[in-house]
Amino acid sequence: MFKYFPAFLAFVLVIETFVYSYSDPGLCTGACWAHDPTVIQRASDGKYFKFNTGTGIEFATSNSLAGTWTLQGFVLPNGSSIDNAGSQDPWAPDVHLVGDEYFLYYAVSTFGSQVSAIGLATSSTMAPGTWIDKGGVGIASKKGQAYNAIDPNLVAVGTDYYLNFGSFWGDIYQTKLNSAATKAGGSAAYNIEYDSAGTRPCEGSYVFFYNDYYYLLWSHGICCGYDKTLPAAGAEYRIMMCRSKAATGEFVDKSGMACTSGGGSILLESHGTTYGPGGQGVFTDSSKGLVLYYHYANQTVGLGDGEYLFGWNVLKWTTDGWPEV
Template sequence: MFSLLQSATAFLITTASLVQGYADPGACSGACWAHDPSVIQRTSDNLYFKFNTGSGVEIATASSLSGPWTIKGYALPNGSKIDLTGNTDLWAPDVHKVGDLYYMYYAVSSFGSQNSAIGLATSSTMDVGSWTDLGSTGVASTSAKPYNAIDPNLIAVGSSYYLNFGSFWNDIYQVPMSSDAKKPSGSSSNIEYDSTGTHPCEGSYMFYYDGYYFLLWSHGICCGYDTTLPATGAEYKIMMCRSTSATSGFVDQSGAACTSGGGSVLLASHGTTYGPGGQQVLPFLLGVFTDSSKGLVLYYHYANKNVGLGDGSYLFGWNVLGWSNGWPTV
């Protein structure tokens, strides 16, 4: 949604005690700038790759979530072959391993527009210079659609794939994908909708844990905090619902339907942490902690009030998820 402004200047964000009921972000050093980060561990050598919104999708690597992160370059330095405004400033990467290849879904759009499309690039290694742009997946939108086709997120359910996407308008949608996860194979359906205000829901992420599919999304104003600070509580925060199905029936902790304004807060501003969002989840894997039984890690971007509120100052945050009565906690 903007050009990359960060440098490789090192930041160190240390783990602190609980503030207002939330744990502060875990430690990060090196290239800790982030916006809509997607993190995945390469299976061949356990190296972590972090992908960021902006330009041709920045790639940084580290041996652990806490860094030190080193910028390597861009996945698609020449942008996308999708013929839309914004095709050199790609948003919201979502990276998964599908078969023997790594897939990177991304969005092409411009701020406030429904002229949007979700693209796909593939790589066998994730290294800079290895990515092949396949262009549009066929998931796209115009002002004639009820949704905005940005912020993709793939989830595998058995041998089937689904792509979640959406931002504002009628919020979060889902479409079944082909067996190779490259093209839609059916119609889109609405899985989350907040009818109030401007419907500020986007950046969904779905994961499975202990019998439930958890749907996370970012709610509120994402950007421009250094220019106009939102009213208290109107800034980004991370919401959640869950269902025993990956395709419908999502409810919040009070039982309210996710498609009728339901949603419980997982993480909000606290202390010096402001506007957390752009979240994803990954399991504890090799190279992070010695105790792999700890479960899942939530990661996201946020503004640190002591560092700066501008988009170019956003940082990479992560926390080990706790669990209470079947729901994740930070």
């Protein structure tokens, strides 16, 4: 459609920009390809690290969030030790500093499968060649379960650790980890977001804390294959949000609707040349404050999965305490 109706597309894009008034993604130079990125700034020297879904979990570094990003290699160049299909292509990394060590959680699965598991790799510096695969963390799924054990996200609450995960099926779940954040802590997984409508395309959750609230973000919609089949307008990836005073549930959207009952407010969706933003997270930049990061397709570059780009924006806040882009 885009190829044959450029004038119409340009008109639509102008209208979308006017209606939604989102900020464009921040500048990115160098290795800006991204899919389900996770970003962290190393405290010792301020260097930025960006990890992506991709064979062995590709990662790049930069002295600036805008780049130039330089590829450094792979976290797991030999794949994961988890004995699942997809072990050579771990997905959806999520990186955090836990104590004095960097923890990177990842998922092992294949597209559309519920046979999935979550693993962990650790490093004291994040330097190339220093990552150690710890294997599975005791969170897995199989056909017929309520959830799919992919897209991990660590949440720290004081000295307690929780892991969010999930995609389609029963949407987003959470479980408590042990005190070292290395294994599931024995409690049953519980639902923190669910939308019963359609095919339930909710995944990629991320929780962060700001000003007395825990904010739950997730990606809703069709993530991939835009160059082959374009979703109906509004059915592509977008970033949703709810919030709660607790990290473990009772999340509601701007209207007060429960996140487990179809609630969810839009934080960021397609606008201008930015199409299908998702796979998001938030980190605290030493100079910029809270920064939202994600991947997206730039319609002037291409819609293929291999053409997705790294996007970021400094979060702003409404008077009633909701983030906006």
